[in-house]
Amino acid sequence: MISDDDRRSLPFRYDPATRHLRLDASDPAFYQDPYATFRALRRETSVFFWEESAAWCLIGADAVSALLRDRRFGREILHVATREELGWPEIPDRLKPFYDIDAHSMLEREPPVHTRLRALVNRAFVSRAIERLRPRVAALANALIxxxxxxxxxxxxxxxxxxxxxVVIAEMLGVPTEMAPQLLDWSHRMVAMYQVRRTPEIEDAAVAAARDFAGFIRDYVAERRSRPGDDLISVLIAAEEEGAKLSEDELVTSCILLLNAGHEATVHTIGNGVKAILESGRDPAALFAGPDATEATCEEILRFDPPLHLFKRYALEDVEVEGIRLTRGDQIGLLLGAANRDPARWEAPDVFDPSRALRPHVSFGGGIHFCIGAPLARLELAVALPILFECLPGLRLASPARYRDAYHFHGLERLDLAWG
Incomplete structure (x- = not known):
């Protein structure tokens, strides 16, 4: 049961009769520590209807893992139902430039389109291709330090x-690295569209960024057509020119998706991970003492405080999950961060402990939408963090780290450190 102390101190209202939750994701008491809220809710239920998100949500590790792989659910719904059938209004004209790009994203598609797009892009993310980036990531980390x-x-x-x-994802795509500040600006404005709370100002900024980002990629694709290089854009152009494999719209969206997803999550995984290590008081030299220790530390970072906390899917048919009846078109929320703190899977889940036995977490999702960039993210963590702690002995927090008001993307505003 939810305790009286939790009801007084935590920023939510829960009705056990209806299993409805009222929770403002922009409340600092929540986004600074969402785990406390889910820990309290877990004593009462494993599934609830989050009114502000308009979706039933799951927080159990087993339930979330299973639903990620359940083909009765998908990232899109309009391939099996019309807007009229679902009672959806048409997309406003002012938002169409954003959603025209989003519509071609492999993250938002189901087979067979998803299968075709992922197969084309995946060739750049196989383990042997990613391993070749190890020296470049190490050199970049050392140069920055x-x-x-x-x-x-x-x-x-x-x-x-x-x-x-x-820099790494830009080099993989063949985009000039000096464009990094502009790419980041476009990406941040576009990614803001996926958070729980949106305003007209956020929407307008995302539309403008989508237009500009797409225009830049189209210009760069045109240049690469005449001067192919050893990069992913050139590979995708070749696939397009082979016929019926990739349209230019899909090519443009794939590049935008990889640039957006290729940095946003890793930035916050590094930040959240360094914070967790420093707050734990553990010896970094022991945490990164060889490949096995490094792998265990990186996996615990990903489990303990992941950058993506909410992943939604549509019911593709009428279905029952965890005792909840869903109608085709209903959304269900998978709370990845909460699932990673499930005491049924991990002992003392709120403790950062890289020595614990490795068990599967859901920070990269699962099923056909398992993060295509997972090998790259793992490599960047495993290479950059040991170098950071080795080069800066005595590394410490210079001020308390605070999270951004951007749930369901869970990352820090800044991370002020000192050493020496």
Whole structure:
């Protein structure tokens, strides 16, 4: 049962009779520590209707893992039902430029379109291709640290966590790395459309960013058609020109998706992970003492405080889950961060403990939509973090780290560190 203390101190209202939850995701008492709310709710239920998200939500590790793989659910619904059947209004004209791009994203599609798009892009993310990036990630990490080490203090998010993934994914695609600040700006404005709370200002900024980002990619694709290179854009152009495999709209959207997803999550995984290590008081030298220890530490970082907390799917048919009846078109929310703290799977789940036995977490999702960039994200963590702690002995928090008001993307505003 939810305790009286939890009811007084935590920012939600829960009705056990209806299993309805009232919870404002923009309340600092929630987004600074969402785990406390889900820990309290778990004592009462494993499934609830989050009114502000308009979806039934699951928080159990087994239930979330199973639903990620359940083909009765999907990321899109309009391939099996019309807007009229679902009672959906048409997309407003002012938002169409954004959704015209989003419509071609493999993340938002189901087979057979998803299968075709993923197969084309996946060739750049197989393990052997990613492993070749190890020296480049190491060189980049060392160069960035050399740039700020003499100062004795830094915002790690800006100076280290952000440049590494954005430079790496830009180089993979063949996009000029000097465009990184502009790419980041476009990406941040577009990604804001997926958070729980949206305003007309956020929507307008996302539409403008989508137009500009797509225009840039189209211009770059045109250039690469005449001067192919050893990069993913050139590979995708070749696939398009082979016929009926990839349209230019799909090519443009795939590049935008990879740039957006290729840095946003990793930035916050690095930030959240460094924060967790420093707050735990554990010895970084032991945490990264060889490949096995490094792998265990990185997997615990991903489990303990992941960057993506909410992943929604549509019921593709009338179905029952966890005792809840869903109608075709209903959405269900999978609370990944909450599932990763399920005490039924992990002992003392709120403790950062890289020595625990490795068990599957859901930070990269699961099923056919398992994160295509997972091998790259794991490599960036496993290479960059040992270098950071080795180069900056005595690394410590210079001020308390605070999270952004951006749930369901869970990351820090900044990470002020000092050393020496």
């Amino acid at each position: 050399d740039g700020f080490a003499p100062s004795g203090a830094v915002d790690l998010l800006e100076a280290f966590a952000t440049p590494i993934p954005v």
